[in-house]
Amino acid sequence: MTLFRMVKPATILILCAFFCISCDDQIQQDLKQEKQEVRKQLSDYGKKIDKEISRFESQLEESVDEGKTELQEQILALKQTRREVQNEIDSVEETTQENWKKFKEAAEKHMEEWDQKIKEITKDLF
Numbered sequence: 001m002t003l004f005r006m007v008k009p010a011t012i013l014i015l016c017a018f019f020c021i022s023c024d025d026q027i028q029q030d031l032k033q034e035k036q037e038v039r040k041q042l043s044d045y046g047k048k049i050d051k052e053i054s055r056f057e058s059q060l061e062e063s064v065d066e067g068k069t070e071l072q073e074q075i076l077a078l079k080q081t082r083r084e085v086q087n088e089i090d091s092v093e094e095t096t097q098e099n100w101k102k103f104k105e106a107a108e109k110h111m112e113e114w115d116q117k118i119k120e121i122t123k124d125l126f
Contacts (some may be wrong), residue, residue, distance in 0.1 A: 046085045
């Protein structure tokens with residue numbers, strides 16, 4: 001009977017350790033998947049900005065002197081926004097499980113801010 005009592009707690013500990021490892025593996029897999037999704041969203045967003053930059057550059061080539069300065073300024077603003085997006089993409093992998101939620105919320109907020117910025121830039125010119 002003494003041996004049974006000793007084995008039982010050890011078995012419970014082993015099972016608990018196994019399930020904790022399994023849960024941790026699932027959490028890591030979920031985090032990896034979420035990171036991939038956010039990275040894709042940011043990458044798609046960067047492509048959207050790249051298209052706007054190309055559109056502005058085409059307009060710049062066709063514009064007369066009076067509009068060129070404003071277009072150049074807007075292109076610079078878009079390129080700055082594109083760099084911010086790229087910095088965010090580069091930061092995805094550095095994010096840990098502990099700060100992931102905060103990072104993801106910040107990334108979503110940044111995309112909303114960038115949307116507003118792009119709307120402001122494009123409304124004056126097109």
